[in-house]
Amino acid sequence: MLPSSLWALVASVVLSLPLIPAQSTQTSLSFDTLVTLTGNNFSTTSTPVLFSLPSSSAITISLALCAAASSNPPRVLVSNSTDSQVPPDSSGGPDVYEVMISSLGLGNLTLEFPENAVGVLAVYGGTTSDSLEIGISQDEPLHAPLADLPFFGDSTANEALLFSPPFLPPPSIPKPTYPNYTLPLANTSLPSPPEPASSPNLTLFLAPLDTELSALPQTACAIRSRVTSDTRAAQSALVLEEQPWLRDASGWRREWLVGRLEPLANYSVYAIQDGTRLSGPIYFTTKSASFSCQLVHALPYCPTTAYAVPLPEPPDTAPAYDASNLPTSLATPLLGYLTNFTTSLLTTACGRDAYSPLQTCADCQAAYRRWLCAVSFPRCSEWPGTGQGQQGTFSVPPPPALLPQPSGMPQRNAAMGNSSANWTALLPCIETCYATDRACPVWLGFRCPRPKTTANESYGLGFIDSQDGEEPGGGVPGAAQDRWGNVFCNGS
Ligand SMILES: *[C@@H]1O[C@H](CO)[C@@H](O)[C@H](O)[C@H]1NC(C)=O
Ligand SMILES: *[C@@H]1O[C@H](CO)[C@@H](O)[C@H](O)[C@H]1NC(C)=O
Ligand SMILES: *[C@@H]1O[C@H](CO)[C@@H](O)[C@H](O)[C@H]1NC(C)=O
Ligand SMILES: *[C@@H]1O[C@H](CO)[C@@H](O)[C@H](O)[C@H]1NC(C)=O
Ligand SMILES: *[C@@H]1O[C@H](CO)[C@@H](O)[C@H](O)[C@H]1NC(C)=O
Ligand SMILES: *[C@@H]1O[C@H](CO)[C@@H](O)[C@H](O)[C@H]1NC(C)=O
Ligand SMILES: *[C@@H]1O[C@H](CO)[C@@H](O)[C@H](O)[C@H]1NC(C)=O
Ligand SMILES: *[C@@H]1O[C@H](CO)[C@@H](O)[C@H](O)[C@H]1NC(C)=O
Ligand SMILES: *[C@@H]1O[C@H](CO)[C@@H](O)[C@H](O)[C@H]1NC(C)=O
Ligand SMILES: *[C@@H]1O[C@H](CO)[C@@H](O)[C@H](O)[C@H]1NC(C)=O
Numbered sequence: 001m002l003p004s005s006l007w008a009l010v011a012s013v014v015l016s017l018p019l020i021p022a023q024s025t026q027t028s029l030s031f032d033t034l035v036t037l038t039g040n041n042f043s044t045t046s047t048p049v050l051f052s053l054p055s056s057s058a059i060t061i062s063l064a065l066c067a068a069a070s071s072n073p074p075r076v077l078v079s080n081s082t083d084s085q086v087p088p089d090s091s092g093g094p095d096v097y098e099v100m101i102s103s104l105g106l107g108n109l110t111l112e113f114p115e116n117a118v119g120v121l122a123v124y125g126g127t128t129s130d131s132l133e134i135g136i137s138q139d140e141p142l143h144a145p146l147a148d149l150p151f152f153g154d155s156t157a158n159e160a161l162l163f164s165p166p167f168l169p170p171p172s173i174p175k176p177t178y179p180n181y182t183l184p185l186a187n188t189s190l191p192s193p194p195e196p197a198s199s200p201n202l203t204l205f206l207a208p209l210d211t212e213l214s215a216l217p218q219t220a221c222a223i224r225s226r227v228t229s230d231t232r233a234a235q236s237a238l239v240l241e242e243q244p245w246l247r248d249a250s251g252w253r254r255e256w257l258v259g260r261l262e263p264l265a266n267y268s269v270y271a272i273q274d275g276t277r278l279s280g281p282i283y284f285t286t287k288s289a290s291f292s293c294q295l296v297h298a299l300p301y302c303p304t305t306a307y308a309v310p311l312p313e314p315p316d317t318a319p320a321y322d323a324s325n326l327p328t329s330l331a332t333p334l335l336g337y338l339t340n341f342t343t344s345l346l347t348t349a350c351g352r353d354a355y356s357p358l359q360t361c362a363d364c365q366a367a368y369r370r371w372l373c374a375v376s377f378p379r380c381s382e383w384p385g386t387g388q389g390q391q392g393t394f395s396v397p398p399p400p401a402l403l404p405q406p407s408g409m410p411q412r413n414a415a416m417g418n419s420s421a422n423w424t425a426l427l428p429c430i431e432t433c434y435a436t437d438r439a440c441p442v443w444l445g446f447r448c449p450r451p452k453t454t455a456n457e458s459y460g461l462g463f464i465d466s467q468d469g470e471e472p473g474g475g476v477p478g479a480a481q482d483r484w485g486n487v488f489c490n491g492s
């Protein structure tokens with residue numbers, strides 16, 4: 001097929017224009033308001049369904065299919081002609097452009113409108129099984145995929161922690177300077193979350209793999225309708241808690257704690273921003289019914305901690321641990337170590353004699369906090385199951401850094417007591433240790449085990465960086481976890 005611009009040119013020269021009488025009932029489209037055509041909204045004759053466009057020098061039209069296209073799918077033509085009597089003809093015409101719909105089910109087109117143009121949008125075709133969403137805007141198309149993916153925290157047998165893609169960069173906190181070199185308190189709090197009015201509206205959609213959310217079309221309205229119209233999908237999860245969360249430097253995300261999941265099931269996950277922008281899918285699997293660890297999340301002093309920890313069930317039937325119900329026998333020593341570490345660190349000439357051209361005391365404290373949280377809260381996991389779909393891009397994914405923790409064994413974090421049940425630890429990625437080693441002054445004595453000897457007893461090696469740590473990102477697969485639900489080491 002010719003590009004729409006060429007097509008318009010050819011059409012204007014070659015085709016004679018059949019004059020379709022302008023329909024008397026033209027609906028007006030307005031900016032940033034979506035219109036959905038379904039079922040009997042489509043024209044059953046060769047006469048198109050017509051919409052008038054507001055007057056503006058440029059309009060961006062965007063489309064999303066909300067259901068798989070039928071054999072007579074809807075086609076959208078737009079005219080920016082100055083002749084109001086000529087609605088866009090289905091075979092082209094002067095100043096007539098078709099909004100092409102991609103295989104994902106999305107289409108967009110920006111047109112300029114001369115001062116006296118009469119903008120008309122015509123929808124041809126479509127059957128009762130089709131569903132089309134139309135939006136117009138003055139700048140970016142309303143329908144567009146989001147570049148970033150949601151993030152999987154962790155799961156238990158019937159709960160999961162999930163994060164939206166980041167939507168706002170973290171606030172810039174002024175770097176401390178000499179002579180007032182102040183570092184954040186150990187028990188720090190998150191900066192105040194962005195105003196709801198200035199944050200996008202993010203909604204979570206997930207369903208078991210076999211409800212086929214990842215079929216085409218991949219548009220926000222299609223995912224929403226598949227989840228809401230299928231009782232099994234609609235009831236497959238329940239958001240128990242949600243909040244804005246600043247996990248790391250990638251920025252503010254929405255965090256969801258979901259419940260009502262089935263054990264040992266593979267789920268597909270999407271986040272939808274402002275009703276039209278789709279992010280995903282990512283996949284995750286739930287643990288087996290006998291998995292006994294509990295989710296810990298929303299700790300302002302350990303902002304990246306969002307995973308299962310070997311703890312008894314939280315008090316008062318709470319769905320998970322957070323800062324309000326985490327045992328003080330865990331929180332107090334952790335904050336004590338961090339406070340004492342910070343005190344030692346501040347005896348360095350912070351902000352005066354740089355111990356490194358790249359790193360500051362603030363970087364050292366932040367890296368140590370992340371490492372301390374990762375080793376203080378051991379992460380539980382399970383050997384990956386079999387027969388739950390292919391394993392993403394691997395024929396056989398690399399085995400995760402799992403280490404069995406037989407009951408009665410003393411734990412790495414003494415405050416956790418000896419383990420009371422048999423569980424399997426997912427070791428922290430060694431890069432968290434190296435990052436602290438690099439960021440802190442040598443005389444503080446922070447050291448990581450050597451890769452060729454015992455490092456693999458306490459850390460996951462060779463997943464993010466190469467096995468010897470020489471090549472950043474050179475590990476297999478080059479990350480702590482992937483979008484297919486494989487988690488290789490604890491990257492929190
Ligand atoms: C589509 O049809 C429904 C009822 O069948 C009607 O309420 C709605 O306004 C129609 N939408 C458009 C855009 O014409
Ligand atoms: C219609 O829009 C196209 C693309 O923006 C532009 O090239 C063309 O000049 C416009 N037609 C008129 C009559 O302005
Ligand atoms: C708009 O459509 C073009 C193809 O016509 C496509 O390359 C582009 O990615 C689309 N833009 C968005 C934001 O979807
Ligand atoms: C030192 O800095 C902290 C935070 O940056 C600030 O709250 C405090 O008021 C400052 N103290 C002095 C004496 O300037
Ligand atoms: C966010 O989107 C959901 C679903 O699209 C809607 O129900 C809700 O009212 C929206 N909230 C706000 C604040 O816009
Ligand atoms: C951390 O500080 C908050 C108040 O900012 C307090 O409510 C909480 O008890 C403190 N946590 C610990 C473990 O000391
Ligand atoms: C922190 O230092 C104080 C004073 O040196 C000490 O009493 C305390 O035990 C230390 N806390 C931890 C958790 O090591
Ligand atoms: C979950 O399903 C997806 C899609 O089939 C697959 O690529 C992925 O490997 C599965 N994940 C696991 C952990 O089985
Ligand atoms: C934990 O295990 C160690 C070594 O096996 C043992 O000496 C210690 O008494 C145990 N502590 C508790 C509280 O069971
Ligand atoms: C842990 O596993 C061992 C060996 O399989 C078993 O003997 C023991 O009873 C288990 N302990 C618990 C608390 O389940």
Ligand SMILES: *[C@@H]1O[C@H](CO)[C@@H](O)[C@H](O)[C@H]1NC(C)=O
Pocket residue numbers: 453456457
């Ligand atoms: C660690 O690596 C050594 C040598 O490569 C190997 O013999 C040992 O089994 C590994 N230990 C673990 C827990 O993977």
